Amino acid sequence: MSYRVEKDFLGEKQVPEEAYWGIHTQRALENFPLSGYRINPSLVKALAMVKKACAQANFELGYLEERKGKAILSACDEVIEGKLQDQFPLDALQGGAGTSSNMNVNEVLANRAVELLGGKKGDYTVVHPIEDVNLHQSTNDVYPTAIKVSAILLLRDLSPAIARVQGAFQRKEKEFAKIVKVGRTELQEAVPITLGGEFSAFGEALARDRWRTFKCEERLRVVNLGGTAVGTGLSAPRSYIFLAVEKLREITGLGLSRGENLLDATANTDPFVEVSGILKAHASSLIKIANDLRLLHLLGEIELPKLQPGSSIMPGKVNPVMLEAAIQVGLKVMANDSLVAAACSRSTLQINEFLPLLAHSLLESMDLLTRLDGILAGHIDGITANEAKCREIFDASPMIVTAFLPHLGYERAGALITEFFASGRKNVREFLREKLGADLVERVLSAESLISLGYREDGKDT
Numbered sequence: 001m002s003y004r005v006e007k008d009f010l011g012e013k014q015v016p017e018e019a020y021w022g023i024h025t026q027r028a029l030e031n032f033p034l035s036g037y038r039i040n041p042s043l044v045k046a047l048a049m050v051k052k053a054c055a056q057a058n059f060e061l062g063y064l065e066e067r068k069g070k071a072i073l074s075a076c077d078e079v080i081e082g083k084l085q086d087q088f089p090l091d092a093l094q095g096g097a098g099t100s101s102n103m104n105v106n107e108v109l110a111n112r113a114v115e116l117l118g119g120k121k122g123d124y125t126v127v128h129p130i131e132d133v134n135l136h137q138s139t140n141d142v143y144p145t146a147i148k149v150s151a152i153l154l155l156r157d158l159s160p161a162i163a164r165v166q167g168a169f170q171r172k173e174k175e176f177a178k179i180v181k182v183g184r185t186e187l188q189e190a191v192p193i194t195l196g197g198e199f200s201a202f203g204e205a206l207a208r209d210r211w212r213t214f215k216c217e218e219r220l221r222v223v224n225l226g227g228t229a230v231g232t233g234l235s236a237p238r239s240y241i242f243l244a245v246e247k248l249r250e251i252t253g254l255g256l257s258r259g260e261n262l263l264d265a266t267a268n269t270d271p272f273v274e275v276s277g278i279l280k281a282h283a284s285s286l287i288k289i290a291n292d293l294r295l296l297h298l299l300g301e302i303e304l305p306k307l308q309p310g311s312s313i314m315p316g317k318v319n320p321v322m323l324e325a326a327i328q329v330g331l332k333v334m335a336n337d338s339l340v341a342a343a344c345s346r347s348t349l350q351i352n353e354f355l356p357l358l359a360h361s362l363l364e365s366m367d368l369l370t371r372l373d374g375i376l377a378g379h380i381d382g383i384t385a386n387e388a389k390c391r392e393i394f395d396a397s398p399m400i401v402t403a404f405l406p407h408l409g410y411e412r413a414g415a416l417i418t419e420f421f422a423s424g425r426k427n428v429r430e431f432l433r434e435k436l437g438a439d440l441v442e443r444v445l446s447a448e449s450l451i452s453l454g455y456r457e458d459g460k461d462t
Helices: 023-031 041-060 066-080 099-116 129-133 139-175 195-220 238-252 262-267 270-299 321-345 355-381 387-396 398-408 410-423 428-436 438-444 447-451
Strands: 003-008 011-016 180-185 188-194
Touching (some): 003 023, 023 099, 041 139, 041 238, 066 099, 066 129, 099 129, 099 139, 139 270, 139 355, 180 387, 188 195, 188 447, 270 321, 321 355, 398 410, 428 438
């Protein structure tokens, strides 16, 4: 491999000749071989969008000459389109509050612009990573702004993904509407419900997740671009500070606004904690739902799609692997939420030094949940009901007598169940039909009666 030599104030460093990155990125590659995780591609795209907005502002205000400005803008467009992804090799975990990532983007854009202008990579007399690409910027306003842009774009993928899972449960709610079954509390049989009603509760939880996810975009729209190092805008012209956010709004199509207090927007990262908490809420819903579906499958009331053989020793065994995967994703998102909160709480004075961990954790959670929801929607569509098993468990459950309390009262209902236990019989429904009459029993235990809100005061129906 051939190399070129680049310099910074610490000295010289060899950089691969064909690499678009430069000495700052090379140092970071050597300093932080930590997790093996790359910077999230959506964050790279967002950084390029921010750089494009800044370049446009500087170009229009006359701070960038036309030749340089157009080349930088073209390079930005290429990265936004997903090109040059292999030129962003840094570990997601890195010191410096995101400086390494910012410089990686600066260097790639500069060297690509140099190339577009007919120069050779590393010739920063043509286009300079700091003097030109990073003009009037700091990592401390570019990087958190890019995290917010990236997060909003990923949220716009997540919200419809949640909607697809919600829709799958709502379809099952209708399909299973007439199937009566026993409800359960504290892992014990409880009062009668319908399988459709049970699935409706899953859908409602996801509806709330969808709404929260959609609305939390608002928490991310206020950015600190233009605040430079600490939020005072030091070293940036006022005209640029106002124009840069306007340009970013045009490029992204997002309703972004400049923070009224850029010192606050630079030092405090609590909006990320709020958004991460909403992701955690969705993860919590998914874990609960996935575990419930596993239990219903274990009880035989539903049948899950068969995806793969489940054992290397037990022939014919099939496990609820997709639900297990869903629970693991949910737990990972919860762990990421703790990392986001911890990283935000460790901001010191004017900046947050731990934004790389925050960015990786937050964006990873969004990616995981979006992919999981996309897969789960189809999995839920494949669930079938075992109506016969639901009926078998239902008819054998003493708890169904609870539905007759308006007609019998607590004491008489208890006496009937005591008599049933003493009889040694197994079918409670048949016992009640003999004692109370088939018409009343079938009316009270119909799907319509069981899911109605309360009973009619005239006592004629439930």
